[in-house]
Amino acid sequence: MIEVRGLSKTFAGRGGLLGHRAVPALREVDLRLASGGAVSVIGESGCGKTTLGRILCGLESYDSGSLLIEGREAKQMSLAERRERFQRIQLIHQDPYSALNPTRTVRQTMLASLRLRASATNRSKAWTERRAAELLELVGLDPSYCLPRYPHMLSGGMRQRVVIARALTVDPEALVADEAVAMIDVSLRLGILGILRRLRADLGLSLLFITHDVAAARYVGEDGQLYVLYRGQVVEQGPVDEIVQRPTHPYTQCLLSAIPVMRGLERPGPDRLVPLRPLDDNVEPPGCLLADRCPQAQDDCLLGRPPLLPAGAAGHLHACLHPEARSVVAIPEQTASSGR
Amino acid sequence: MTTAATELPAPSVGRPPRGRRYRGGLLAVAGKALLRTPGRVAGVVIIVGFAVMGFVGPWLYPHNLPVNANAIYAGPSLAHPLGTDFEGTDVLALLVTGARYVLLSAVVAGFVAVVVGTTIGLVAGYLRGLADLGLSRFTDFALTVPGIPLLVVLSTVYRFTSPYMMGVVLGLTGWGGLARAVRSQALSLRERPFLEAARGLGLPLRHILWRELLPNIAPYVAMNLLLAVIGSIYAETGLFFLGVLPAQVNNWGVMLNLAVFSAGAIGSPQALTYLLAPLVSILLLTLGIVLVLDAVDEMFNPRLRTL
Amino acid sequence: MRRRPSRAAHLGSGAGDTEEFEGLRVRGLTIVYGTEAGELAAVRQVDLDLQAGTITGLVGESGSGKSTLALAMLNAVPSPGRITAGSVTMSGIGDITRLRGRALREVRGGVLGYVFQASQNSLNPLKRVGAQLLDLARSHGVPQPRLILGEAQRLCERMGLDATRVLSSYQHELSGGMRQRVGIVFALVLNAKVLILDEPTTALDMLSQAAVLQVVREIHAERRLATVVITHDIAVVAEMADRVVVTYAGRIVESGATGDVLRHAAHPYTRALLRSIPRISGDISAAEPLPGRPPDLASIPTVGCVFRARCPLALPICSEVDPATVSVGPGHATACHLAAGPLAVPERTEEVAG
Structure with missing residues (x-):
């Protein structure tokens, strides 16, 4: 189990010498990823979701709060323990084009870490070759086709599968998928999402799924938790379908309203909201972080920042002074279901 | 294991698996890249020609070249295709026997500069922190040491009759720029996702430096190797030409020096071939290297390798 | 066949x-x-x-x-x-x-107005947006290139951008969604059909996508493109x-x-x-x-x-x-x-x- 409590991270000034200004990337985030569980994190670009994923993989430091892996605080681990534990949490990058070394074949990429494992566990060289083929097959690739090839000879979808197979060489306990399908054709996304789904079911991997595509989050972790991040703060969290169907925070509602409606097959939800105006994170408001963009903002929203509180249904939390459940996501057309 | 979602390659159509082509190794790939255009072939021919000349040449002539007092500063003739020098020695023989020193020391200098510069640059750029601080200061120091005056000073205590010593000294004074450049490349590469992944997989440092990082800057390093060779040729012939180093050995720089300062080749047409022979050789060799430079990127970048 | x-x-x-x-x-x-x-x-x-x-x-x-x-x-x-x-x-x-x-x-x-794939990166990083608009006007033989800036300003405002700021910005000072809108401004500023x-x-x-799509839809209807x-x-x-x-x-x-x-x-x-x-x-x-x-x-x-x-x-x-x-x-x-x-x-x- 991986758990973060009160995690905060601030990036020091961006914008040159004069505009020296701290940018909070995470604000007191609490999150639990149970073994075999799934947590999806959604939010727009720059909301801190990538930073959160990188901290969980040990690739980024944090300012305050704690990160617990199997109950052990990361900052108190020895270097060896740290390395050992974070190795079990593998990151799947967004960009399959830069996540593979362009000068190394798939075979070299896969064998590098497998050899390390083989020598640590006294296994033969033949085992590494076998294992590499096995893992590629697991992610739906033909080993004889892929192994001798360089990354640029493979399609984006195939590369992302290689990236997943490479992560599996160290027998990880958790995967952090950071926008893992954003750069892949829509028609091929489901294949990748299906692998993540199967890895959870078959190997019991836990999954932190970072995305802006809520439907994809639903596909890989329908039984899991959904966290909505806005400017580094968790503004709403709960079971995936509860949040999708009965969101109470206006920001979540805007995110869900932005999902395209497949006209003909679906109709827009009755309370669908118009898109928010662009984020301006230059100002740090004293009150609710969303107040300047919120369609439902009232005067008191400018004064105090709402804490994350229970919202009725079990496990559903929100941080809003004036929450109201709205039905914003598309509804399947009943007419279409008469076929077949 | 089930593989419900497949993105298998279309087996019959498209390209046949051509992974085996690469098993020929870097040499096969390099050979192919080098012979792909007429310009590169010309470059290879020039370089190989000079290499053969430097390797075999000295054995074709006696240890001490014959002196012909009857033909001093003779023009080109059948017996002396490039004429003779101030004591009647055949210029072609001088050229051929002088090549070994020049080429050997230039190649040694290039290698020393590239090995030292690349290693220091890679380690500094990848490790950052204290290692970077120390190595960068060391690089700055190397950059500020004036190479030529240092050689002049050294030549008072050492005679540089060995091309290897000459090469090592030239190399050790010339790696700073490359180290700087490699460091900045390593700095930007280390943040790339594939290196982050390598760290995340727990791969050891030497694997990351030499197997993951180096191949990505290999074209750059190889190009710098060739440029360093050119630079070293200029530097050493320049030094000998200026007469800073004692003219104890037979090489192109010494020939130039004698042609200008002893034979007065600038003013008299008699010794023209004596002056031009080493000059043209240097230019030709430079041209050969420049022509080959073009192929370097293709050799090391898998994307550009033609199939 | x-x-x-x-x-x-x-x-x-x-x-x-x-x-x-x-x-x-x-x-x-x-x-x-x-x-x-x-x-x-x-x-x-x-x-x-x-x-x-x-x-x-x-x-x-x-x-x-x-x-x-x-x-x-x-x-x-x-x-x-x-x-x-x-x-x-x-x-x-x-x-x-x-x-x-x-x-x-x-x-x-x-x-014909064309918004490039990855138009987020199709602007010249060394020139301000306004200067690039002027280049566009000059290359198309617009008699008074400066007038184009007024039209660009109107388009920017129409798309919910701060026109003065955008026109005097460099590419890197704009977010992805903003650059995409600027791409549309470039495509339409010479009165594309x-x-x-x-x-x-x-x-x-998702949010930027929804906003850009809405802008396209509205401008499309207004100009009957x-x-x-x-x-x-x-x-x-x-x-x-x-x-x-x-x-x-x-x-x-x-x-x-x-x-x-x-x-x-x-x-x-x-x-x-x-x-x-x-x-x-x-x-x-x-x-x-x-x-x-x-x-x-x-x-x-x-x-x-x-x-x-x-x-x-x-x-x-x-x-x-x-x-x-x-x-x-x-x-x-x-x-x-x-x-x-x-x-x-x-x-x-x-x-x-x-």
Whole structure:
């Protein structure tokens, strides 16, 4: 189990010498990823979701709060323990084009870490070759086709599968998928999402799924938790379908309203909201972080920042002074279901 | 294991698996890249020609070249295709026997500069922190040491009759720029996702430096190797030409020096071939290297390798 | 086998061939790429009508030739590709594939507004946006280039941008969504009649995507443009387009009004594509991945149906004969043997939404 409590991270000034200004990337985030569980994190670009994923993989430091892996605080681990534990949490990058070394074949990429494992566990060289083929097959690739090839000879979808197979060489306990399908054709996304789904079911991997595509989050972790991040703060969290169907925070509602409606097959939800105006994170408001963009903002929203509180249904939390459940996501057309 | 979602390659159509082509190794790939255009072939021919000349040449002539007092500063003739020098020695023989020193020391200098510069640059750029601080200061120091005056000073205590010593000294004074450049490349590469992944997989440092990082800057390093060779040729012939180093050995720089300062080749047409022979050789060799430079990127970048 | 382009059912064309057509009309367009393996057709025999007042969604996977098709509309197919047959006719101008030199340059960026794929990065990083607009005006021979800034300002405001700030900004000072809008400003500032958007939302998050799509929709209506959105994401098209044109391996396989195509998808590819998208409500496990892998130029069959290798319903005839384009409803056509033959009962879409 991986758990973060009160995690905060601030990036020091961006914008040159004069505009020296701290940018909070995470604000007191609490999150639990149970073994075999799934947590999806959604939010727009720059909301801190990538930073959160990188901290969980040990690739980024944090300012305050704690990160617990199997109950052990990361900052108190020895270097060896740290390395050992974070190795079990593998990151799947967004960009399959830069996540593979362009000068190394798939075979070299896969064998590098497998050899390390083989020598640590006294296994033969033949085992590494076998294992590499096995893992590629697991992610739906033909080993004889892929192994001798360089990354640029493979399609984006195939590369992302290689990236997943490479992560599996160290027998990880958790995967952090950071926008893992954003750069892949829509028609091929489901294949990748299906692998993540199967890895959870078959190997019991836990999954932190970072995305802006809520439907994809639903596909890989329908039984899991959904966290909505806005400017580094968790503004709403709960079971995936509860949040999708009965969101109470206006920001979540805007995110869900932005999902395209497949006209003909679906109709827009009755309370669908118009898109928010662009984020301006230059100002740090004293009150609710969303107040300047919120369609439902009232005067008191400018004064105090709402804490994350229970919202009725079990496990559903929100941080809003004036929450109201709205039905914003598309509804399947009943007419279409008469076929077949 | 089930593989419900497949993105298998279309087996019959498209390209046949051509992974085996690469098993020929870097040499096969390099050979192919080098012979792909007429310009590169010309470059290879020039370089190989000079290499053969430097390797075999000295054995074709006696240890001490014959002196012909009857033909001093003779023009080109059948017996002396490039004429003779101030004591009647055949210029072609001088050229051929002088090549070994020049080429050997230039190649040694290039290698020393590239090995030292690349290693220091890679380690500094990848490790950052204290290692970077120390190595960068060391690089700055190397950059500020004036190479030529240092050689002049050294030549008072050492005679540089060995091309290897000459090469090592030239190399050790010339790696700073490359180290700087490699460091900045390593700095930007280390943040790339594939290196982050390598760290995340727990791969050891030497694997990351030499197997993951180096191949990505290999074209750059190889190009710098060739440029360093050119630079070293200029530097050493320049030094000998200026007469800073004692003219104890037979090489192109010494020939130039004698042609200008002893034979007065600038003013008299008699010794023209004596002056031009080493000059043209240097230019030709430079041209050969420049022509080959073009192929370097293709050799090391898998994307550009033609199939 | 060559499909005869002139039939009642023009794939990709509008409801009917009216006499006074306003917009961009593509007929029998074929584009080949000269490669080591010979000339390969990236786009084959495409008919397409972009009518003023209509948003057309051009859907296809990578390798479907959709970007090549878009560039052909500007007569800007990059070498080694070239247009070997067909025409691109702009009402009031004529066949764009015959234009050359200055005349062609003035049409590009003039009447034809093009927003590049990854237009987030298509601005010059060293010049302010305003200066680049002036360059555009000068290169198009606008008599008073400065006047263009006023128009740009109006467009920026219209799109919810702070015009003064944007025009004096460098590329890196703008967010992805803002740059995409600036790309649209560039496309429209010289009063374009046709707006071609190549993957307008690919690198954007959901909120920016929704905002950009809304802006496009509004400006489209206000200026009565002929708009075409080229994308791999059929959901984007389903949300905003009036007509959908589905391409596969350089061929148009289905076209029709958005609602018709989504409800009664006639081509197996369209149906598979719709099934492969995870949806926000309904049974999520109903989503099924598209089998096989996307076509690449070298593996596109030259005879027979281009989709047959991935088609679950392929028949022997599919590998021998090019499927003809048949009408399966008003303004709705498909190129599939199953739709043409006795099996052509307009099949109801299976429960896509679940």
